[in-house]
Amino acid sequence: MEILYHSTRGDASEITASQAVLNGLAPDGGLYVPAQIPALDLAPEDMTSMSYQEVAYEVMRRYLTDYTEEELKKCIAGAYDSKFDVPEIAPLKKAGDAWYLELFHGATIAFKDMALSILPHLMTTAARKNGVSDKIVILTATSGDTGKAAMAGFADVPGTEIIVFYPKDGVSPVQERQMVTQKGENTHVVAIRGNFDDAQTGVKNLFGDHSLADQLAAAGMRFSSANSINIGRLVPQIAYYVYAYVRLLANGDIQAGDPVNIVVPTGNFGNILAAYYAKQMGMPFDKLICASNQNNVLSDFFAGGTYDKNRPFYTSSSPSMDILVSSNLERLLYRICGDNTETVAAWMQQLSDNGLYTVPEEMRAGLADFYGNYADEEAVSARIHELYQTTGYVLDPHTAVASAVYEQYRKETCDEKPAVIASTASPFKFARSVLHAVDGARYDSMTDMEQFDALAEAANLDTPAAIEEIKTAPVRHDMTVNIDEMRSAVCSILELN
Numbered sequence: 001m002e003i004l005y006h007s008t009r010g011d012a013s014e015i016t017a018s019q020a021v022l023n024g025l026a027p028d029g030g031l032y033v034p035a036q037i038p039a040l041d042l043a044p045e046d047m048t049s050m051s052y053q054e055v056a057y058e059v060m061r062r063y064l065t066d067y068t069e070e071e072l073k074k075c076i077a078g079a080y081d082s083k084f085d086v087p088e089i090a091p092l093k094k095a096g097d098a099w100y101l102e103l104f105h106g107a108t109i110a111f112k113d114m115a116l117s118i119l120p121h122l123m124t125t126a127a128r129k130n131g132v133s134d135k136i137v138i139l140t141a142t143s144g145d146t147g148k149a150a151m152a153g154f155a156d157v158p159g160t161e162i163i164v165f166y167p168k169d170g171v172s173p174v175q176e177r178q179m180v181t182q183k184g185e186n187t188h189v190v191a192i193r194g195n196f197d198d199a200q201t202g203v204k205n206l207f208g209d210h211s212l213a214d215q216l217a218a219a220g221m222r223f224s225s226a227n228s229i230n231i232g233r234l235v236p237q238i239a240y241y242v243y244a245y246v247r248l249l250a251n252g253d254i255q256a257g258d259p260v261n262i263v264v265p266t267g268n269f270g271n272i273l274a275a276y277y278a279k280q281m282g283m284p285f286d287k288l289i290c291a292s293n294q295n296n297v298l299s300d301f302f303a304g305g306t307y308d309k310n311r312p313f314y315t316s317s318s319p320s321m322d323i324l325v326s327s328n329l330e331r332l333l334y335r336i337c338g339d340n341t342e343t344v345a346a347w348m349q350q351l352s353d354n355g356l357y358t359v360p361e362e363m364r365a366g367l368a369d370f371y372g373n374y375a376d377e378e379a380v381s382a383r384i385h386e387l388y389q390t391t392g393y394v395l396d397p398h399t400a401v402a403s404a405v406y407e408q409y410r411k412e413t414c415d416e417k418p419a420v421i422a423s424t425a426s427p428f429k430f431a432r433s434v435l436h437a438v439d440g441a442r443y444d445s446m447t448d449m450e451q452f453d454a455l456a457e458a459a460n461l462d463t464p465a466a467i468e469e470i471k472t473a474p475v476r477h478d479m480t481v482n483i484d485e486m487r488s489a490v491c492s493i494l495e496l497n
């Protein structure tokens with residue numbers, strides 16, 4: 001069955017998967033969605049001897065139907081290789097009352113690697129398939145992890161250029177250092193004086209800028225997106241939820257068909273949306289637990305049906321979740337309103353005009369798959385401390401948000417079904433706040449470098465290669481601009497006039 005893609009906002013034209021990967025965002029500003037969600041007509045119990053790569057192939061081929069078997073297998077093999085420091089790619093670790101699905105074993109030690117290590121392969125294959133010879137310019141806004149992971153994926157990939165915008169004071173020191181030391185002749189990093197939402201809005205505006213598109217076309221270039229709005233990022237993420245369930249089965253922790261809850265530390269709603277798609281494909285997932293930090297727009301949305309971004313913006317110890325506009329929620333809205341693009345377009349217009357919209361009561365049934373809640377800084381720190389004291393397992397602050405929300409969920413509901421928590425970053429990426437939570441007094445006065453060693457010892461882990469690298473790598477990027485200078489920054493980088 002061929003799966004075609006169209007916009008969430010009304011543009012009725014249907015395109016192939018590879019065209020959707022190339023375009024990133026639909027021309028009307030909507031997100032591409034599959035015209036139907038394919039069934040996983042392969043039982044998890046028949047997948048227990050499969051490798052990560054084999055599971056990924058079974059999931060992805062059902063969405064990316066115009067890629068040949070050979071093309072897709074080559075993309076998968078090129079992505080999930082020795083860049084990951086464990087052969088399982090996404091290992092599952094039991095600690096306390098849940099299983100942690102460690103999605104941080106790739107090049108930049110955060111879960112964005114799961115999708116961004118394969119996106120360049122999917123995109124260059126898509127260009128070839130569609131006879132596109134333009135240079136592909138990847139524009140990306142990052143709250144810290146996407147930018148680095150995207151550059152690591154695209155660095156020196158022929159026929160591509162990548163420009164990353166990040167909020168100057170909105171990322172962790174390790175994240176910033178990882179970005180400004182990025183190698184590759186085709187990589188460009190720009191700090192903006194603003195927050196992540198400013199960066200994301202700025203990038204969306206650049207994508208919608210027709211005169212800029214004309215200038216690019218004249219120079220033999222075109223934009224695409226590595227942000228989680230690209231369907232080429234969403235689809236690879238579905239695979240690891242299927243893989244987690246298959247591993248639980250293979251290890252005898254559950255029986256075939258047993259329901260499992262999924263807990264996801266959420267920002268832009270991409271990761272949890274992948275779990276939702278997996279459930280819609282037929283995976284026996286029960287609650288999808290959407291965990292936010294103090295920027296709790298989503299927990300209010302799931303509680304009351306109103307999405308309201310008019311509120312203070314907090315910077316937290318989980319910066320990749322400091323987001324007030326969760327772009328991928330649009331794909332869930334599309335499903336719950338009965339695939340009605342007019343309804344979605346109207347809500348998105350209200351969001352843009354007034355900063356809020358309300359899903360009417362009769363459409364809220366579709367939200368029942370979800371439970372939303374949030375954890376503030378104190379709860380996050382307490383959770384890191386507690387799990388370390390009781391098990392020796394060290395959480396990063398993002399995963400700790402999820403773990404803390406999961407504990408609240410169990411208290412409220414007494415739901416003891418097995419749970420998989422998406423573990424989205426290595427604690428090394430946020431060593432200072434993690435060690436402060438573990439035992440502040442002991443570690444606070446150490447330098448960053450001393451902290452990496454202290455964390456390795458406390459957690460009984462090897463220091464990841466990504467950390468070893470930034471200890472010595474030279475700074476290669478130092479551009480900072482105001483929000484209204486993003487367009488001119490792009491023009492100057494690409495030498496457009």
Ligand SMILES: *Cc1c(COP(=O)(O)O)cnc(C)c1O
Pocket residue numbers: 110111112145146228265266267268269270271272320321398399424425
């Ligand atoms: C991006 C990110 C998240 C949020 O994921 P979304 O798909 O944007 O919801 C959570 N944790 C970490 C470490 C991240 O990098």
